[in-house]
Amino acid sequence: MLLENISGAEDVRKLSLKEQKILAKEVRRFIIEKMSDNGGHLASNLGVVELTIALFHTLNLPKDKIVWDVGHQCYTHKILSGRRDDFALLRKYKGISGFPKRDESPYDCFNTGHSSTSISAALGIAEGRDILGEDYTVLAVIGDGALTGGMAYEALNNASKMKKNFIIILNDNEMSIAKNVGGMSTYLNGIRSNKGYTRFKENLASGLGKIPVVGNHLVERLKNTKNSIKQLLVPGMLFENMGLTYLGPVDGHNLHALEQVIHEAKRIDHAVLVHVVTKKGKGYAPAEKNPSAFHGVGPFHIATGKSKKESSEKSYTDIFSESLIKEGKENKKIVAITAAMPDGTGLDKFEKLFPKRFFDVGIAEAHAVTSAAGLASAGLKPVFAVYSSFLQRAYDQLVHDVCLQKLPVVFAIDRAGLVGADGETHQGIFDISYLRSIPNMTVMAPKNARELTEMLHFALQFQGPIAIRYPRGTAYRGFSEKQEPIEYGKAEILIEESKKREETQTVEKTEQTTERTAEQTAEDREKKTGKIALLALGSMVSTGEHIVEKMAKKGVNLSLVNARFAKPIDTEMLDKLSEKGYRKILTLEEGVRSGGFGEAVLSYMEAHHKDIFVENITLPDAYVEHGDVSTLRKMLRIDSDSIIEELEKKGFFVIY
Structure with a gap:
């Protein structure tokens, strides 16, 4: 296999056109096989295989810079830049990211993940290049769907001021995540179907150039009227009117045509837009037929495209x-x-x-x-x-x-x-x-x-x-029978410690033969610790339920409150907890600490109930890397076992 011998751009540059075509087939097969096992972004990556190979063949990477818009189409880029063996852990905890990451490889010059940012970032890199007097090519790849984002036009407007080479590749696959909508989609459809201007320009320049003296003079005169010709033959000529040279449309799966146009674009001493037409899901029939369904996929059967993990349970989205x-x-x-x-x-x-x-x-x-x-x-x-x-x-x-x-x-x-x-x-x-x-x-x-x-x-x-x-994934069904009417800013008590204790006492009284009763034991504990309430927000209610159940087995009864509202917080509920003898409150939320729900509770209690200790369980004020959710929850220590372990170390349940 050719792919096994590719560890960087220098290896791709050595390949003949025939070998590049073979490589494209191998890369597609590799992506399909890996995504069928691990999941990931499939259709978008299959659509840019030839484009990426052409870029690696014509550019001097990693000295030259490519900024991928969104970045969910960077798999071929990662494969060709020496990360093929890392795909077993793609998007997994401590594995490689599904998006470009600067700290992962020198080939990744800019982190991306959201749409419509590539032209702005690449423009900044190009301007930095020129200020520092350096010499390398800067290229932004942006999808037609991303051109619905206003930031892209802000960048295009500024790109027109460039006095040195700057390349924008418009990857036009007629499909972003959902089918493209609006005027830009209509405009690009018109360009795709109209090759008249390009053919007319080439034939006219070639024919007039053969006429001695007069011919060259006419070509120069015609340059002054080219905008009129473009307006007549190409709908809108939006990009040229913004001050960018427009090249295309080019077949995004024709390696020879791609390399020719990239070489031509590199020779232009200002901003140039190369219009490349690709097919999302290229090479895998189910993805070609329904690219939206194969945008982000879990593990699937290659033969049918059907998921390996079908679930009959409804998600929150459902x-x-x-x-x-x-x-x-x-x-x-x-x-x-x-x-x-x-x-x-x-x-x-x-x-x-x-x-x-x-x-x-x-x-x-x-x-x-x-x-x-x-x-x-x-x-x-x-x-x-x-x-x-x-x-x-x-x-x-x-x-x-x-x-x-x-x-x-x-x-x-x-x-x-x-x-x-x-x-x-x-x-x-x-x-x-x-x-x-x-x-x-x-x-x-x-x-x-x-x-x-x-x-x-x-x-x-x-x-x-x-x-x-509300979170991603299967909708939680716990406490379905417990549903007080929703009132503005009001929380609800799901498990009350005193009632839980009464239920425990009833059982213990029939079984206990010791001198001390369960009630005396509970009262002694309350004198030592005060009562403890868990205030859980949204997805953390299920975690709170698990904490209550696990601590009950250790002889510690807790109350559980469903916060319902992150804003406004239920201050009346907080006052009632104080009146009922609660001396510790634990807040639970799946969000960062700074400015969160827990901070709001803490602030209120410090102002009105200084005798009550508040502990916040939150995510850290940090960016969270990729990995499956259960692994991340354990790593971040917001799962029930980790929370209990941390709080027991602090003496939260036993000392007051």
Whole structure:
């Protein structure tokens, strides 16, 4: 196999065109086999195999720099740069990342993970190159879906000022995560189907150039009128009008054509955009047929494309989807918004039933939030379903366009908390903190599937900005029978220590033959420790339940409170706990410490109940690497066993 002999760009540069084609087949087979075992981003990576090989063959990597937009199409890049053997641990704890990482390889010049950033980053690198007087090629690869993000246009606007070579490759696969929408998609479709301008320009220049003296003069004169010709033959000529030289479209699976156009682009002394047309999922029929379904995959059967881990249990996303459809049938003012993630957020089903009340704005979270604000101001009830880490991209719009005006926008925040294999750029661990910082914002988190349904109903009646955060994965079913009506800012007691003790006493009284009764034992313990309450938010309620059960076996009875609201916190509940003799409170949340729910509880208790000790269990104020969620929870010590171990070391359960 050729692939076994590739450990860097110097090996790729030695290959003939025929060998490169063989290498492309081997790389595709390798990616499909590895993704079928471990999961990962499949369709996007299969689409750029030839493009990546062409870049490695024509560029002087790693001296030259490639910035991959989002970065979920970098597998071939990693394979060719000497990390093929590391793919057994791709996206696993302590293994290589599924995205470019600067500390992983000199071939990765910039960390990416979110969309529409590559041109800005690459432009900065190119400008740094020029200021320092260095000489290397800088190239940004951006997908057509990423061009729906406004940041890309801000970068294009500045790229036009470049006086030295700077290359942008537009990887046009007609599909971002969901099918592209809007004017940019229509524009690119027009360019794909119109080769008239390119052919006309080549033939005209060639023919006139053969006419002695007069011919060359005419070619120069025609350069002054080229914009008129372009406007006539190519729709819009958006990129040329912005000051960039446009090359393409080029077949993104034709290695010879790709290498020719890259060499041509390198000769241009300013910013140039190379339009490359590729097919997402190329070489694997199930992914070609349904690239959206094969964007991010778990382990699957290669022959059929079907998942190896089919689950009949519903996820929080499923529950949200079903609940929103039910609400949508009863209230025609409800509208749904997604930023290119209808399948991932569960809005695809809503779209099928209510197409006129569904808006896919593309990869444009900032626009989505302000658009939702506009819909709310017009009298509708917008629900923006979005992953936690992607909502970060619209913080200013949350502050100024929604919350300042107190507009009733519902934010359905999926993938809140740890999400696992996608790593630092995708962990949803900051939303509690950044949402709590905004005036007029209400933040909720359900303890289980049923409560998510109830919270969505509550949110749709609420007259103000409100967010519901819920985790990725199977919806928790515990405490389904315990469901007090949701009231604004009110928590609920799930397990009360005194009632738990009474139940324990009933059993012990029938069995105990010792002189001391269970009641005396419990009273003695209470005198030593005071009562202890666990305040758990959202996904941490199940962890709290496990802590209560495990400590009960050790003879320590605890109370468990479902916080429900991260903002506002239930201060009346905190006052009642103090009145009832609780002297220790343990807060549990799957978010960073700074600005979180636990800090809010701690601040209130320090101001009003100084005699009560508060311990916060949170994620550290740090970026969390990739790995499966259960492994990360243990590593971060927010699983029940780790929490108990840490608190017992501190004497939390026995000393007061």
